[in-house]
Amino acid sequence: MSDNTFTLDGAVIEFRAGDTIMDAALRTGAYIPHLCHNPEFEPHGSCRVCLVEVNGRCVSACTQPATAGMQVDSASDAIGDARRSLLQMLFVEGNHVCPGCEKSGECQLQAVAYYANMLSPHFTHFFPRREVDASHPDFAIDYNRCILCELCVRASRDVDGKNVFTISGRGIDSHLVVNSPSGKLGDSDFTAADKAAHVCPVGAILPKHRGFEQPIGKRLYDRQPISVVGDVAAHEREGD
């Protein structure tokens, strides 16, 4: 074993100095399911869907530094079960109605759930009361679908330099908020050109004026699984 490799489910993965497990896996094309991670941004580690086992300990692949010789297990039954439960928790926490969602087929939550063999939400639904904000001319926010990955927060702050989004509340009351006097997106300086407009892995931040342009059944993840085609954000520009 050389000093810059580790194994992921038995396969040898090469890594560079400063890599996390996720960085190295993504570079070599190995798929570890994830939602809050996007290689363009600082790792976050909040969704925990990239849970892997390293030498008997569960860690998030997106935040764990790669070290030589580590044995990373991402495909075991135990990890699969844990990942499925985490996804089910995200589903019941919000209001995710896939058949009626414009993002269906291009939604990472849905695609990762398929990948993880999630067949039902399993847990009791919370059915929270959440708003839809259609105040912006070009984009709508459906808070029902937000999974608190903070990608829009990070994109707006770190790339757009605008701080349009932030997280408020605590615990189960944590929620995404828009930084504007009214709290509405239309009242902020958010634009369609913002990076933050193109990073949402679910259907929480959606462009207006184009509904069901591609029929369900022919969308990104309808054609190929997420383990092959990767994040929706990386495809969004092509689809435009």
Place this chain on the structure above:
Amino acid sequence: MESGGTVHSVIDGLAGSEGIRRDRLLQYLYALQGHFSHVPPEAIDRLASDLELPASHIRGVIAFYSFLHEMPRGDFDILFSDSITDHMQGSRELHRQLCERLGVASGQPRPDGRVTVDLTSCTGMCDQGPALLVNGLAVARLDAARIDTIAGLVEAGTALADWPPEFFAVEDNIRRRDLLLDDSSEGNALQALQVRGAEAILESLERSGLRGRGGAGFPTATKWRLCRESDADAHYVVCNADEGEPGTFKDRVLLNSHADRMVEGMTLCAGVIDARQGYIYLRAEYRHLREPLEAVLQRRREAGLLGRAILGSDGFDFDIEIHMGAGAYVCGEESSLIESLEGKRGIPRKRPPFPVNRGFHNRPTVVNNVETFMAAALIAQHGADWFRGAGTGPSSGTKLLSISGDCERPGIYEYPYGVSIREILADCGARDAQAVQVAGAAGATVAASEFDRAIAFDDLPTGGSFMVFDKSRDLLDMVLNFSRFFVHESCGFCTPCRVGGVLLRDLVEKVHAGHASDYDLEEMRSIGSLIRTSSHCGLGTTAPNPVLDTLDKFPEIYRRRLTGNGFEPAFDLDAALSDARRIAGRDDETAHAGVES
């Protein structure tokens, strides 16, 4: 509520001569809350503009901390400590009594704005409960008469300064002294540092085997050394006085009666790691200790033990500031504490990097517990052997325990590590214990069959909480209290703790209400295990402990409430039909669920 001044004059006063600083945001908000019984919108706008922060960011900070509010609270903001030991001492009845006397609903300000009565997480008065906070000040030893008096004082609008002073008396209740509490020598740890040098002090600490007293038990010498060797333009020393673990109150007593020694330990650490600035992060529940602590710091400055050129030594400059918490248990986790110290929401950071490399303002930072700093100062003074003389193997020295619950003599007990639960129970006069909760809500439930186990890092580690439950108690009440506590205190960052915590609490409530089946117990196990293995920080990984522990050791507290069925729905179908019955004007037998028509 401290009155007088406009938002702008208050903020100007807070900014003082040093000007307004982002990392003091939480301190400004805490002070504004004290002045105005909420953080007024114009204060948010002013801070947003001065600090160049989005207003939503400031609102996000307010919403994170339990003691900060955007909507006005009453002139008297009364919070009952809602820990299980308070319940056992009758707090709920007293809470109800006060709400009734004052004509308020819990959590809602009275329409005239006079008063709010609400609940809060453990305020650290478990040995003298039930307890409450009024405008941040602790009132302990509540009983019906005291509640009556309080109601009268509130109705009369009597300023807190004119309330009976004995209401605000907080007892130390020290019952057993050993190495730390017995010591009354003049502090000379800093002289030892001067004479022997930092390396020799580190070697003493290493040999002493001192490990962090907050519960995690990281070797103190290693922490200090890593920080010392971490190259940076500044290093920091932080004292974690955010003693939030339910049932713990020993740091309150140390800060009250041994603050000098603790500050000496912080200064020693500063000398070793070359820090110029230190912080005491004091939980808001211990607001009453703030001025006495300031006085200790001032006395030490005047004695040349703090400030510039400590002990006349050129270049040994170190000072300490007190930062107030604002009601968030998670801030006891060291990286959350650092975030909070920087004025932000207390979300735990990713690890690595660790605080010893990148802590406060991304500079190397030592965060230690109050008791750890105190022990370090005494080791520098009396030597490693003195410390190793107590304790056992990997657990050297002594541990302060905060004992509460069903015993005759609750209070502070200092024991050499290795002491058995049985011996402690005998000393505190617990005659009929069925279980002891060691290390708080995040700790271990110890059954009577395990009472020969010992307080030690390799057996039962603890930050100091020790709650006794006698045979008259239903331990499921404890489990329910703790699972609600963790839902309230989860920061919300990661999925398993945020969502799993709610699912777990709901299942405990389902069992408690007598609606659960075997299936639900299995669900609790699997959700609990997932939270334990997959959470982002130590709060999450320990949150399911009380459920998982009692499922193993006290299955009967669950089993005796189960329904016979293999599956029970999560909702009550008959109750769900009540709206339909009301609309249809029916209440006959066949309009109810479960009745065959």
